[in-house]
Amino acid sequence: MIAIAILAAGRGTRMKSDLPKVLHELGGRSLVERVLQSCQEIEICRRLVIVGYRGELVKQSLIEGKEIADNPQSPPLEFVEQTEQLGTGHAIQQLLPHLEGFQGDLLVLNGDVPLLRAETIKQLMAVHKQHQNSATLLTANLPNPQGYGRVFTDSQNLVQQIVEDRDCTPDQKQNHRINAGVYCFHWPDLEKILPELKADNDQKEYYLTDTVTFLNPVRAVDVEDYQEILGINDRKHLATACDILQTRVKDKWMTAGVTLLDPSSITIDDTVELQPDVVIEPQTHLRGQTAIASGSRIGPGSLIENSQIGENVTVLYSVVSDSIVAENSRVGPYAHLRGHAEIGANCRVGNFVELKNTQLGDRTNVAHLSYLGDATLGEKVNIGAGTITANYDGKNKHKTQIGDRTKTGSNSVLVAPITLGEDVTVAAGSVVTEDVPNDCLVIARSRQVVKPGWKLKEPKK
Structure with missing residues (x-):
């Protein structure tokens, strides 16, 4: 049996923020969520998070966060309060009433150490179990260990002593092995000695x-x-x-057959999924729960966030968030898809087009200079330049329905709620306020008036 305890009580004063340090984001997840994610490859029976500064906010963030949604089979989170932050030993002392009678191992992690790999933790636990240790420490050999406590071991890696940097002799400072602050304890052994810890140091911790x-x-x-x-x-x-995280992610995807043009200008969250033969152009950023299928070309200068992009899609100088684009469609330049827009196959969404909560059927084109909000369009619809859906009456949003093969002329306004049937043609410059049945031409504009021989009178001197 393995329980994990995550130290997440500190404020992190050097962050210069009211937000608890462990809630600052790294690559689309909070630091503490990343620590929880690193435990995916070991079997855990209990998960305890030790909270202190703004503990309620930490609790709320974790309960509502991505880590819970991504790992619904994990044990529920338990929160332990540390009202005073008196050191790591004091934090673990708070577990005594919560783990009373527990006979397994306790893995101790820090909520502000977010880059640990799952493989590293798995290895630590395997060594701990293999040798039946009372405690197993994760250590590292740093090129410059100044400021870190040194760990001294024998030839079998059994720890003989840990010496704080300020207490090291010149010879001891030549040892570059430091304590990483990650531990696995056999809890019954640790439980016996925790009450005996003393704060006999300058920090009184x-x-x-x-x-x-x-x-x-x-x-x-x-x-x-x-x-x-x-x-x-x-x-x-x-x-x-x-x-560091970006280097890991980019190396992973380039090894898997993804082309990154100018990787230094690209950012990719490690929650993103890419298929082989995707091409990511410079100055492009992929965030959140985004998935991009084979053959698609994204960028340059694009942002894709929490969206699904199908095969052979092109997105150029555009922003796509919380949306879906099906295969063989083109987006941009300078388009904005948001609020659960859904683009069918073989569509074109052109320059300076904004779609919000709008669905386009296959082979539908919105080529330029349009806004469609809260609209559903059928297949093979063509939206003329400057067409907008007037979907907001100042209080409520309303829907627009457009049937297959319908065409709107330039500078048309569709005042929702409204339905246009199939094979409708809307004359340019129309303001359409009433439903239109199938197979119709609708003209909703003032008749042009021409007055021959008219000119502006000159003002009297």
Whole structure:
């Protein structure tokens, strides 16, 4: 049995933010959500999150967040309050009443260390189980370990001592192995000694590392890539983590057959799914729960967010959010699809077109300079330049229905609620306010008047 405890009580004063540090976002997820995600490959029976500063906000964010939605089979989250932040040992002491009688292992993670890979945690747990350790520490060999406590082990990686940086002798400082702050404890062993921890240090805090002195055996496991243990303490660290995450994601997709033109100008959340032979042009950003199918070309200069893009779609200099674009359609340049727009196959949505909560049937074209909101269009519809649906009456939104093969002339206004039947032609410049049946021409504009020989009179001097 494995329980996990995530330390998420701190404010993170160096972030200069009212938002708790663990709720700052990295690649579309909060830091603490990323930590929870890293535990996917081990079987967990309990998940405890230790909260403190703005704890209710942390609870609400996690309960409503992506991690719960993506992993509905995971054990429910349990929240443990740490009213005073008196160190890592003090935080784990708060678990004593919650884990009373628990006989399994406790994995301790930090809510501000978001880059740990699932494979690393899986390896840590495997070593812990294989050797029946009282405690297993994740360690890393840093090129520059200044400021970090050093971990000293024997030839079998059994921990002999942990020495804080300020207490190290010059010889000890030559050791580059540091404590990553990730632990697995056999809970019955840890439970016995937690009440004995003392705050005999300058910070007057209870350190979880002090438990190592009383546990046996304690083993170290080195992380393969030391970047995984980067902690987020300020905005610079957050930017560094973003760069690391982007490198991982881009390497993954290029290895899988995706072409990234100028990768340094592209950002891709690790929640995005791409198929082989997708081409991502420069200055393009893919976010959230986005999926792009084979053969599609996105960008340059496009933003796709929480959207599904079919095969062989082109999106040029456009924004697509919370929408669906079916195969062989073209979007842009300078189009905006939002609010659950759905584009059928072989459609064209051209320059300076905005679609909101609108569905286009197959082979329908909205070529330029139009706004369609709360509308449903059939197949082979052609929307002339400057056509708009007047869907808002100042209080409520109303629907527009347009049948198959209907055409609107330039600068038409369709005042919703309204239905146009199939094979309707709307004359240019019309303001249509009443339903139109099938097979009709509708002209809704003033008759042109021409007055021969008329000119503006000159004013009297």
